[in-house]
Amino acid sequence: MSFERYKYVVVGSGFFGAVIAERIASELGEPVLMLEKREHTGGNCHSVDHAETGIHYHRYGTHIFHTHNQEVWDYINKFTEFNGYHHQVLTTYQNKVYQMPINLETINSFYNLNLKPFEVSTFIEAEVHKSGINSPGNFEEKAISMVGRALYEAFIKGYTAKQWGCDPSQLPATLLQRLPFRTNYDENYFFDPWQGIPRQGYSAIFDKLLASPKIQVELNTDFFSVKHKLAQDACIVYTGPLDKLFDYSHGQLEWRSLSFEEEVMGVQDFQGTSVMNYAEESIPYTRIHEPRHLHPEKDYAKDQTLTIKEYSHSGNSEDPYYPVGGKKNKAILKKYKVEVSGQENLFVGGRLGDYKYYDMDQTIAAALRTYEQIRELA
Ligand SMILES: Cc1cc2nc3c(=O)[nH]c(=O)nc-3n(C[C@H](O)[C@H](O)[C@H](O)COP(=O)(O)OP(=O)(O)OC[C@H]3O[C@@H](n4cnc5c(N)ncnc54)[C@H](O)[C@@H]3O)c2cc1C
Structure with missing residues (x-):
């Protein structure tokens, strides 16, 4: 495989990378090399049918699409249809269930x-x-x-x-800038006018985003192990961890990480909702996901359900979920940002590249803006 011939190389196939690759291929009409170190596309939005139960679930935690951004809503609807799911969160405290936010x-x-x-x-x-x-x-x-x-x-x-x-x-x-708090009985978690779950799951969106024959997707391929094979003047869109891009020269950015424990239960409905928080510290997991509730339109088996316990722990850029932030990390981040600004033909973004929590709609909006910059240089 000759990587050298590609003028555009996108590292990472999450929403940030996939949207940019789609735009370059379909609007600029240029070939794109997409490098993805995992065995699948979609980054942390990857979704799959559970082998035993057939229930469609999100491998890296429940993802609800919601937005008030018209441009993002119009764009994403070219690649999927959404079901009418509206998110609600409940929390268990001392064995009693309460609505969240308060x-x-x-x-x-x-x-x-x-x-x-x-x-x-x-x-x-x-x-x-x-x-x-x-x-x-x-x-x-x-x-x-x-x-x-x-x-x-x-x-x-x-x-x-x-x-x-x-x-x-x-x-x-x-x-804690703000604590969502309501003085009425509104139990909707999001206020956005548009929300839902893609009917065919998130992975089907990525299949469509990356379907152009102009996009060459290389799975199980780490950018750092093939970097030397790329053209010297290639335009690189990097969506991996920022500190790793510069070999941690200014120090490591801290992340919180998650792990998940799946269990198949012999009942149709275990908790009656897609996400149940557990408020007490003595319960080691933070929440239980039950993905069958994300797709009320699907005809799943009635004798079993999939539950997934979520645990939170410290992490690093090898397994990053939520940026820890704070003064120390901000100072490190600033140094890496200076490095990026000094590099022509390098675009860094997404949650790992920007070291920032983004919802999916914010990621897509940021990708569309970055694509505009790339187009100006084309
Ligand atoms: C637990 C959790 C729940 C969430 N729930 C929601 C939700 O309900 N609603 C919502 O809107 N948003 C949610 N989000 C946010 C959402 O996951 C992000 O907005 C989105 O994944 C960001 O996309 P991205 O492309 O920036 O990053 P990612 O999806 O992480 O994609 C980055 C990709 O780059 C690849 N990569 C990294 N380094 C390399 C390398 N060296 N070589 C090759 N490939 C590389 C990675 O393997 C990955 O596939 C949630 C996030 C978390 C952590």
Whole structure:
């Protein structure tokens, strides 16, 4: 395989890389070499039918598509149809189920009250006042200053400790810009006008994005092991971890990582919803996914269901999920960004390249913007 002849090389086949490859092939009409180190395309949005149950699931955690961006919605609808799934999140605390984000149902059920929407702010203000926190200095204090100590300790403290691997009092207050909180019974997780799950799954989108004969996809191929085979003046779109691109010369960026434990249960419906959070720290997993609920339109077997427990732990750029952020990582990131800006023909982006949490619609929007820059140079 001659890699040298490609003017455009895209590293990584997640949404960022796949959208750019699609645009270069279909709008610029140029051949693209797509390098993907995994055995499949789609990055962390990869989805597959479970071998034993046939239930379609997302291998790297439940992904709900949602957006308010018209351009992204029009673009993605060229590659898939969505079902009418609307996301709702529930949380189990002391063996009782509550709605998330905290809403009037959560509050009334937790305090055993029957508050009306117009009574909620006065009630919460009194709870906050009781805590005596006026100028919050860390994540814990900030959360308490928003919802009061009791709701914080039930629904936020343990979950956050599991997610970040430390006591929330050790985390910066800046991590918590906003705590989604509703004074009515609205249980919709997202406010975006468009949301759903691709009817044929995410992997079918990637098959279409990369279907052009002008796109050569090389799976199981790490950019760093074939870099020497590429043309010197190739335009490279890199969507892998930024620190790795520069051989960690300014230090390693920290990530939180996840692991998943699948289990087939001999019942049709285990938890009645696609994602159940577990708020207490004593329960080692953060949530249980039950992917059959993502596709109510599918006719799955009635005698079994797939459940997936999610565990959070520390990680690095070999298994990155969520950027840890903070001052130390920001300083490292800045140095790598300077390196990137000094390189012609190199475009870095996506969640790994930008060291930033992006939803899928934000990733697609960013990819479309980066493609415009590439087109200008073509
Ligand atoms: C647990 C979890 C749940 C999420 N849920 C949602 C959700 O519900 N809704 C939503 O909108 N978004 C969600 N997201 C965000 C979504 O996953 C991202 O927006 C999206 O995956 C970003 O795409 P990307 O192309 O930037 O990165 P990725 O999908 O990570 O793709 C990067 C690709 O680059 C490849 N690669 C890396 N290094 C190399 C190399 N050296 N050589 C070759 N290939 C390489 C990787 O193997 C990977 O395939 C979630 C994220 C996580 C972590």
